[in-house]
Amino acid sequence: MGQTITEKILSRIEGRPVAAGQIVHPVPELITCHDWYVVNFDRALEEFGVKKLFDPNRVLISTDHEPVAVTPQSSERQKKAREIVAKYGIKHFYDVGRGGLGHIFPVEMGFIKPGMFVEAYDTHVTNYGAVGALGIALVVEISEVLALGSVWLRVPETVRVNFRGKLQPGTSMRDIAQKLVADLGDEMIDYCVVEYGGEGLAGIDIAGRHTLCNIPLEVGAKSALVEPDEATRAYLAPRVKGAIELIKSDPDARFKAVIDYDLGSIGPQVAMPPTPDNVHPIEKALGTPIQHAFIGSCASGNFADLAAAAKILKGRTIHPQVRLYVTPATQEVAQEAAQAGLLEIFLTAGASITQAGCGPCAGGRIGAMAEGETSINTGTRNDVRRLGASGDIYLASSMTVAASAVNGAITDPRKFMKEITS
Amino acid sequence: MNWLYRGKCWRFGDNLGIDGDIMPLRFALARETDPNVLREHLMSEIDPEFTKKVKPGDLIVGGRRFGQGNPHIQGFLGIRGHGLGLLAESIPRGSFRNAINAGVPFLAPCPNVTQLCDTGDDLEVDFSTGEMRNLTRGKTHQFDPIEPELRAIIAKGGWKDHVKQRLAEAAAR
Numbered sequence: 001m002g003q004t005i006t007e008k009i010l011s012r013i014e015g016r017p018v019a020a021g022q023i024v025h026p027v028p029e030l031i032t033c034h035d036w037y038v039v040n041f042d043r044a045l046e047e048f049g050v051k052k053l054f055d056p057n058r059v060l061i062s063t064d065h066e067p068v069a070v071t072p073q074s075s076e077r078q079k080k081a082r083e084i085v086a087k088y089g090i091k092h093f094y095d096v097g098r099g100g101l102g103h104i105f106p107v108e109m110g111f112i113k114p115g116m117f118v119e120a121y122d123t124h125v126t127n128y129g130a131v132g133a134l135g136i137a138l139v140v141e142i143s144e145v146l147a148l149g150s151v152w153l154r155v156p157e158t159v160r161v162n163f164r165g166k167l168q169p170g171t172s173m174r175d176i177a178q179k180l181v182a183d184l185g186d187e188m189i190d191y192c193v194v195e196y197g198g199e200g201l202a203g204i205d206i207a208g209r210h211t212l213c214n215i216p217l218e219v220g221a222k223s224a225l226v227e228p229d230e231a232t233r234a235y236l237a238p239r240v241k242g243a244i245e246l247i248k249s250d251p252d253a254r255f256k257a258v259i260d261y262d263l264g265s266i267g268p269q270v271a272m273p274p275t276p277d278n279v280h281p282i283e284k285a286l287g288t289p290i291q292h293a294f295i296g297s298c299a300s301g302n303f304a305d306l307a308a309a310a311k312i313l314k315g316r317t318i319h320p321q322v323r324l325y326v327t328p329a330t331q332e333v334a335q336e337a338a339q340a341g342l343l344e345i346f347l348t349a350g351a352s353i354t355q356a357g358c359g360p361c362a363g364g365r366i367g368a369m370a371e372g373e374t375s376i377n378t379g380t381r382n383d384v385r386r387l388g389a390s391g392d393i394y395l396a397s398s399m400t401v402a403a404s405a406v407n408g409a410i411t412d413p414r415k416f417m418k419e420i421t422s
Numbered sequence: 423m424n425w426l427y428r429g430k431c432w433r434f435g436d437n438l439g440i441d442g443d444i445m446p447l448r449f450a451l452a453r454e455t456d457p458n459v460l461r462e463h464l465m466s467e468i469d470p471e472f473t474k475k476v477k478p479g480d481l482i483v484g485g486r487r488f489g490q491g492n493p494h495i496q497g498f499l500g501i502r503g504h505g506l507g508l509l510a511e512s513i514p515r516g517s518f519r520n521a522i523n524a525g526v527p528f529l530a531p532c533p534n535v536t537q538l539c540d541t542g543d544d545l546e547v548d549f550s551t552g553e554m555r556n557l558t559r560g561k562t563h564q565f566d567p568i569e570p571e572l573r574a575i576i577a578k579g580g581w582k583d584h585v586k587q588r589l590a591e592a593a594a595r
Contacts (some may be wrong), residue, residue: 140549141519147585148588152575191514
């Protein structure tokens with residue numbers, strides 16, 4: 001019996017063949033955690049009497065959920081986190097201004113390779129699947145891994161998605177990812193890895209691959225990954241040391257389901273309140289007034305997401321009743337955006353640019369909504385109070401958010417695409 | 423640990439939310455983790471009298487996606503506080519881990535279990551074998567038991583005691 005990519009990765013780590021359904025204790029090659037949880041894992045380790053980590057050299061901490069401390073309390077928390085990093089001798093620490101969003105910059109910096117196994121505190125570690133790595137989120141059990149090097153894991157089944165075709169104009173991988181996971185449904189993908197491949201994959205850039213690996217989590221998937229290909233190799237070659245192996249599922253691997261998906265089959269989509277899988281064609285939400293808009297997050301905060309929005313915002317201004325926040329996911333994205341002139345376009349349009357990281361999506365600590373407002377944004381979730389106060393949250397592509405910010409109401413980005421192309 | 427539970431069935435429907443239905447959200451936000459505190463509020467938003475009616479050894483029977491939502495552990499700690507067992511048609515992944523980490527004996531997935539019993543039925547469930555006997559209806563049903571490695575965590579009393587044991591074993595090596 002052949003193996004899926006996930007089974008191959010976990011077999012390599014375990015040193016024996018393992019199959020979906022088995023309980024294993026794999027030791028991750030990298031462990032990641034974020035600013036807000038550092039004091040919590042330290043408290044847990046102290047309660048357990050743990051003085052030394054299993055391996056501080058494979059731990060990476062990033063200051064991204066609240067990079068710019070906005071209260072005296074958060075400055076104290078950041079100071080404490082720095083002390084904890086020093087206390088345990090944690091090797092990879094990316095403080096504010098150094099890395100950015102910890103689900104993305106480790107990919108940019110070459111920490112992540114195809115076939116790698118990573119465990120993390122935060123659920124969106126699955127982004128590492130963009131280059132064919134398996135990222136598993138643990139939440140509080142991260143303390144067990146930090147102390148002992150492993151925690152139990154049931155080898156997940158895989159749902160395979162084969163792409164074909166090309167995106168329609170005005171549509172991005174955000175639209176595809178939202179619609180796809182809503183179509184698959186929570187029963188289908190619960191506890192599964194969603195694996196992407198097919199002839200259409202070659203045309204999907206790294207930003208789109210991050211998005212594809214991010215969205216399924218919110219509907220219950222255990223993880224997601226892209227079958228690495230020549231585009232993966234080309235992206236990683238200048239970034240990683242050593243060989244890049246393009247790991248693939250065997251032809252006779254056992255999948256829970258195999259789905260064919262035509263990238264050209266849909267137009268812009270919105271996830272309507274209150275859940276990320278409440279996905280509808282944009283026509284259903286057109287004209288809904290908005291006051292708050294945001295482009296960024298681990299789902300859609302890469303350079304390509306910003307560039308697509310900038311095409312719409314160039315030469316236009318944001319509606320007077322709307323505030324638009326733009327958060328480049330990482331320092332590298334911010335630098336690229338500066339070099340390409342995107343920041344000038346955003347600033348001229350009247351947007352606010354925030355420090356690289358999670359932006360408002362991390363609980364609305366930065367640029368929150370006010371009570372009763374409506375937001376359209378590219379964040380990860382739209383449950384009530386995700387962005388601070390209660391109000392309706394619509395999730396969409398960066399193009400749809402930009403078009404809506406200009407009009408002050410939810411707007412089909414193709415309206416502007418026509419003007420751009422004509 | 424005794425894996426054999428005999429008690430009254432308390433049947434619930436599909437999609438019980440971990441926050442709200444099973445435990446009021448405020449306890450998750452307050453990071454309350456004392457089973458003796460949480461037991462007093464179990465299912466209180468569905469049935470304010472529930473905690474007065476259940477007895478240790480009773481069995482909660484849930485439908486599909488029992489414990490759906492943002493995976494907070496408090497609801498399962500409340501179940502443990504009453505000494506209840508749990509059978510559900512399905513439990514989403516985050517809550518599945520929390521049930522283990524809270525030290526709750528449970529069986530999931532149990533296909534169609536909500537069709538096989540009703541509130542008030544006298545049930546006997548062996549969580550080590552997966553056998554459920556509905557003594558009221560005189561029927562026996564077989565489900566897959568939780569794997570022995572995971573039952574060991576439940577037997578230990580949950581995650582914290584399990585980690586302490588692993589640390590002690592590592593120190594002894």
